[in-house]
Amino acid sequence: MSATEEHEPKVSFWERHEFKFYKYGHIYAVIxxxxxxxxxxxxxxxxxxxxxxxxxxxxxxxILIVVLPGYFVYHFRTxxxxxxxxxxxxxxxxxxxxxxxxxxxxxxxxxxTVHFEAINYRCTVQRQRLETAFVGAPKQxxxxxxxxxxxxxxxxxxxxxxxxxGIFALYGAADGPSVSQVRLHFAIYAFVLWNYTENMADYxxxxxxxxxxxxxxxxxxxxxxxxQLGGLRPGGMLMEHCCRLSDRLGELRQRFGQxxxxxxxxxxxxxxxxxxxxxxxxxxxxxxxxxxxxxxxxQSLEEISFPIVIGSVYATGFYIDTYIVTLLNEHIKxxxxxxxxxxxxxxxxxxxxxxxxTQEIEYFSLELLKCRPPMLCGLLNFDRRLIYLxxxxxxxxxxxxxxxxxxxxxxx
Numbered sequence: 001m002s003a004t005e006e007h008e009p010k011v012s013f014w015e016r017h018e019f020k021f022y023k024y025g026h027i028y029a030v031i032x033x034x035x036x037x038x039x040x041x042x043x044x045x046x047x048x049x050x051x052x053x054x055x056x057x058x059x060x061x062x063i064l065i066v067v068l069p070g071y072f073v074y075h076f077r078t079x080x081x082x083x084x085x086x087x088x089x090x091x092x093x094x095x096x097x098x099x100x101x102x103x104x105x106x107x108x109x110x111x112x113t114v115h116f117e118a119i120n121y122r123c124t125v126q127r128q129r130l131e132t133a134f135v136g137a138p139k140q141x142x143x144x145x146x147x148x149x150x151x152x153x154x155x156x157x158x159x160x161x162x163x164x165x166g167i168f169a170l171y172g173a174a175d176g177p178s179v180s181q182v183r184l185h186f187a188i189y190a191f192v193l194w195n196y197t198e199n200m201a202d203y204x205x206x207x208x209x210x211x212x213x214x215x216x217x218x219x220x221x222x223x224x225x226x227x228q229l230g231g232l233r234p235g236g237m238l239m240e241h242c243c244r245l246s247d248r249l250g251e252l253r254q255r256f257g258q259x260x261x262x263x264x265x266x267x268x269x270x271x272x273x274x275x276x277x278x279x280x281x282x283x284x285x286x287x288x289x290x291x292x293x294x295x296x297x298x299q300s301l302e303e304i305s306f307p308i309v310i311g312s313v314y315a316t317g318f319y320i321d322t323y324i325v326t327l328l329n330e331h332i333k334x335x336x337x338x339x340x341x342x343x344x345x346x347x348x349x350x351x352x353x354x355x356x357x358t359q360e361i362e363y364f365s366l367e368l369l370k371c372r373p374p375m376l377c378g379l380l381n382f383d384r385r386l387i388y389l390x391x392x393x394x395x396x397x398x399x400x401x402x403x404x405x406x407x408x409x410x411x412x
Contacts (some may be wrong), residue, residue: 012143012146014146014149014150019040021039021149021153022039022040023039023040025037025039025202025203025206026038026039026040028199029199029203030053030057032060032192032195032196032199033056033057033058033059033060033061033064033196034057034112034196034199034200034203035050035053035054035056035057036057036112036115036116036119036120037119037199037200037203038120038124039124039203039206041120041124041125041128057112061105061109061196064105064189064192064193064196065102065105065106065109068189069102071185072182072185072186072189075182078182079091079095079182079183079186080092080095090290093283093286093290093401096283097190097280097283097284097286098186098189098190098193100276100279100280100283101190101193101194101197101280102193103276103279104193104197104273104276104277104279104280105193105196105197107272107273107276108196108197108200108273108276111269111270111272111273112200115269118265118269119269122261122262122265122269123207123262123265123266123269126258126261126262126265127207127210127262129258130210130214130255130258130259130262131210133255134213134214134217134218137217137218137220137221138217138220138221140216140220141212141213141216141217141220142213142217144213144216145209145210145212145213148209148324148328149206149209151324152202152205152321152324155317155320155321155324156198156202156321158313158317159314159317159318159321160195162310162313162314162317163191163194163314164191165310166187166310166314167184167187167188167191169310197273197276197277197280200270200273201273201274201277201325204266204270204273204274204325205324205325205328207262207266208263208266208267208328208329208332209328210262211259211262211263211266211332212328212331212332212335214255214259214262215259215332215335215336215339216335218252218255218256218259219335219338219339219342221252222252222339222342222343223342225245225248225249225252226342226345226346228241228245229245229346229357242356242357243356243357245357246356246357246360249357249360249361249364250360250363252364253360253363253364253367256339256364256367257367260371263332263374264374267374267376267382268374271374271376271377272377274376274382275376275377275379278376278386278390281318281322281390282390282393282394284315284318286394286397286398286401289315289394289395289398290398290401290402290405293398293402293405322387322390323387326382326383326384326386326387327384329373329382329383330383330384332373333373333383336368336371336373339368340368343361343364343365343368346361346364346365
């Protein structure tokens with residue numbers, strides 16, 4: 001092994017295949033009419049191809065929003081037709097779940113149309129610039145980012161496979177051939193709606209995951225700068241060292257503002273879609289709980305059927321997915337608190353330091369005071385507390401449904 005190979009830094013699997021992951025995500029988004037999501041801005045699309053894809057995205061969105069809902073409204077009685085009144089209650093809950101997804105798709109389509117250029121330039125391009133700026137930054141936060149991106153990638157694909165398996169399990173399980181066909185179409189439609197909204201949620205997760213990575217890398221650089229400041233000693237080079245540290249602190253402050261702008265812009269552009277996803281999560285919790293309860297109520301534990309397994313796996317994946325998205329924003333909030341704690345150690349620099357360095361410390365502290373985690377549509381914080389509220393609300397609704405179920409069981 002040569003000396004150059006020994007000192008060459010190890011390249012992770014993500015770094016070797018990063019472009020392929022982004023390209024896969026971009027193709028996946030385009031298939032579902034989300035051409036606005038561009039993970040690879042360093043390779044601009046040809047104008048003609050981009051025009052065709054935009055037209056396709058509008059056409060697909062209108063089919064999902066206008067054409068297919070008319071078909072299912074026309075066959076609503078067929079969708080909810082069953083001799084089992086308890087099963088009918090579960091069908092109503094499932095229909096409500098899809099209705100929330102439908103509303104979220106409408107909001108997502110409108111937001112994509114309104115923010116088309118903004119998402120590309122103020123989010124995607126800005127993220128790419130920050131990625132370039134942090135090339136020489138500490139690698140440890142990047143490893144954590146890579147792990148969660150792997151995890152999210154595997155989780156989403158697992159949930160897709162589970163839903164496809166659920167569609168196959170649904171085939172032929174209805175009260176008749178016509179009912180089976182309509183419900184199969186409805187299950188496929190719900191699957192497409194889920195993918196449509198999940199694309200935007202994944203992009204939001206990707207941008208916020210990048211924001212957390214940049215915050216952590218910047219924080220490590222700030223801590224390193226604090227050590228250098230603590231090592232200053234009176235002498236002939238003190239003024240030069242102070243000027244160099246002032247310039248570096250000003251650069252870090254400017255970088256911090258760019259990261260926070262990216263975070264705020266991403267949250268601002270996706271807040272209505274996120275609110276729809278919160279409501280979809282609430283209804284999904286309710287649907288999954290009640291569907292599993294309904295199936296278990298009809299058979300013993302020794303006769304667990306395939307639909308129960310599918311429902312349980314999907315419910316678990318859905319809860320984990322929701323949790324890690326809110327956990328990400330919780331970590332961003334904690335990182336901002338960590339910045340504030342670190343800046344407090346800057347608050348009492350040695351009395352011999354240059355005045356400009358003291359001013360830069362004050363400017364950075366003021367920048368931190370102005371930064372607050374954005375609220376979802378001005379209503380609530382998108383952090384761990386949200387998971388608690390969703391779980392409690394869903395459980396209360398679940399108890400109500402169980403009471404209805406017990407009443408229907410006694411009356412039948």
